[in-house]
Amino acid sequence: MAIVSTSEKSCTVNPLKMSQPIGGSFAFMGLRGAMPLLHGSQGCTSFGLTLFVRHFREAVPMQTTAMSEVEAVFGGQENVEQAILNIYNGAKPEIIGINSTGLTEIKGEDVERFIYLIQQKHPQLERLPLVYVSTPDFKGAFQDGWDKTVARMVEVLVHPVETGRARDPARINVLPGCHLTPGDLNELRTILEDFGLKPSFLPDLAGSLDGQIPDEFTPTTIGGIGVDEIATMGQAAWTIAIGAQMQRAAEAMYAKTGVRFRLFERLCGLVPNDEFIAFLSKISDRPVPLKYRRQRGQLADAMLDAHFYIGGRKLAIGAEPDLLFDLSSMLYDMGANIAVAVTTTASPVLQRIRTEEVLIGDLEDLEELAKTHGCNLLITHSHGRQAASRLNIPFFRAGFPMFDRLGAGHQLSVGYRGTRDLIFGLANLVIADREAKHQPTPDTWRSVDRDFKTVPSYPQ
């Protein structure tokens, strides 16, 4: 049981956290023909947009209600109305997803009411889904924005189903957490389809942000799950939720349609994937395909090969709760020592992280703790590169944003294959670091400390 504590500092130094509203916008990007709209001043959107473009290196749709000082005082109904009309006329979206920001939340704007009035006034908008989610910047973090927004999508867009109605036994809803990449979703789709299942991902970032050159001109998202498909998700036999953050959405789905759900808190590592594959085999009533038996063997072999390098590593990891839980659990399984864990927001999984203490804090905390504990592997998003270079330890990039390396959208962690690749990536990093910085010299063996323990050639 890890103790969860919160940093007492007044000044956050080098934030690990990003804001709730852009987490919400991110979720809307997994819908087809969507335009995410932030109700706030235009910087709120501009910062998020830049962040997504740097991470994915793709064009990203996002709009703003462009609140100015006057509207911040007198209310932004007109801005919401104008924004919706301009987007409707210009981008012809299939859905507009609206997230609030800190600025509009302090005013207490009743955006649901605005939307109702706007639709009354402009009948052409009646059939355009407008999903609003309250996501103040001064509460929660990126992951909270995502989970709230997905739950809201379920509540608003999924059609209710009477209990006892026949379901399509092959149809599966998948509710992925925001820690999964488009590459992860593609991997999951393949796995599910190999069991003869027909998955609907909500949201489906693999459809919109996996680096395609699209066939159609569109100022909105270029792919993802359509509003029509979301509406029928109640006909599925099962809902699979991935990451504790998706519990809320899975429960919303159950409440509305009675679709049973199973929550997989993590899908990185041997045991969780065994459970996952066994579950798919059970619900599809099919044997596990040979392909996955082989992949399981490959993962087992990768674990054997890599445990020499990962085992005993003193790890400092900073990530949003579900990613932190996911990666740290897998690395614990590989024999790593999770010496330092820092996260952004509260979550039920934090207590179960295999470490003594989980701190809700920033990258400065991560860096200082890593130094105190003598960590020799740092895992966090790209902003951690400065800390890693000051600490002079190997650095593995995980999570969002990853703006200084290519292929962020394709990094894999799910499934046997994804876990295998991830383990190799980490182990190779350790090997490279040893070769570059920790070659033995005559001096490394000469110095011994007072207890006559030899100083190892590279830090353990």
Next chain:
Amino acid sequence: MSVDTSAIEDVFNEPGCGRNDNKTAAERTMGCTRQLKPGEAGGGCAFDGAKIALQPFTDVAHLVHGPIACEGNSWDNRGSASSGSDLWRRSFTTDMNETDVIFGGEKRLYQAIGEVIGKFDPPAVFVYQTCVPAAIGDDIKAVCKAAVAKFGKPIIPVNSPGFVGSKNLGNKLAGEALLEHVIGTEEPDYTTPYDINIIGEYNLSGEFWQIKPLLDELGIRILSCISGDGKYHELACSHRAKAAMLVCSKAMINVARKMEERYGIPYFEGSFYGVQDSSNSLRTIARMLIERGAPLELGGRTEAVIMREEARVRAAIERFKPRFKGKKVLLITGGVKSWSVVAALQEAGLEIAGTSVKKSTKEDKDRIKELMGRHALMIEEAAPRDIYKMLMNSRADMMLSGGKSQFVALKAMIPWLDINQERSQAYMGYIGMVKLMEEIDKALYNPIWTQLRRPAPWDEAEVNRQTNIPHTDSHAAENSTAVRGHSSAAGFKERANASGRWVVGHISAAQATCAVQASE
């Protein structure tokens, strides 16, 4: 609300601004911020602008007072190089939570200032105001004043909540903060007749260091660069410079003009992009210093350096001429200060297919016509859709622009080069121009273009079946594709039409619509 309206009005009435001068009195009262359009707006806010303008001061702590969005979503996204301190690369924010919003964030801000000083002991702290604390009435000026009394250090309030306007307005508000709180507050250890200020230069990718050796060689001292690789003490002493060069007038004209007004420092607007502009700028700096008392021989030494550098560049550009022959480049720069670059590109044999003129003044446009001919293709609104149209109509071989419009070109399989602030190459001065040519050459002649422009073999087969063309051997098909693909973007369009599918381009332009919204 705690917004300094007088400072904003002051910025709007900037008499040094060429655009402002051309306005009627009625227009001037409207201010110079663009009317924001909900659902169609793009670009950063005033806070963004203030942070961009000041962040390159490398040894001060930049503390952002607001919820996590303002700093957490935006930090670490610009590469302004530092010759010393790396404090500017660290991010500081009060990360206001719900309790701060309800009870006010002033106390947290005060404590945060104390923590930053305790840990990093910077020469000064810049405190940035954002929307939420401004709207709930946090008085950052008062907090800074109290903190100055307590910590005995300069704590500078930068009043720039996002909702007051655009990024550009934020640049100027940042300048106002410097004028009000920093410039003229300290004295330099010594002065020389060769002391200049560089204003509105940010040393992105360290490119100002391509010019600095020339100034060093001439014995010209940069008393303060506002703000690239800037240091607090130099900034505070900058009122003792003999002359100033204003690099980006859009951002910092108010600083240059008010320093002239207050301290009698004359300034000129110049650029170090392109050969001609670099030479002119060096020449003007020398002339102004001489007018203010520097020895006359500075002029002769400067001319000698210019002559040497120009000869080197001309020789270096020579080798690109045959490779650039007949190649057309589309320039999307906002239209400010690109003329010297245009001249250099033309000298290397490139044709300029057109340019955007969104931020250009009337004189800028006249210069375009002068350089590119009466029928020069100009585009007022640089929305991605329009850029795409221009790219196709002009049959450009390449596009040069800022990073946010890259997908318009790239997804249409057209070579592209970043010439805006996020670029990783430095193109300043004489060396920079040769570097630019090298990069253009690399982009134009990269073998990926011929490969990428080929349709998948099965798509090709599909076309042949549909149009009843006998199946050609694959080699011939490859050649024809390469030729067509290479000729122009419009060639693509035809091919795409012929196959009945929009294979490339068309598509992605609009998709890029969205990404570009956060541009200038």
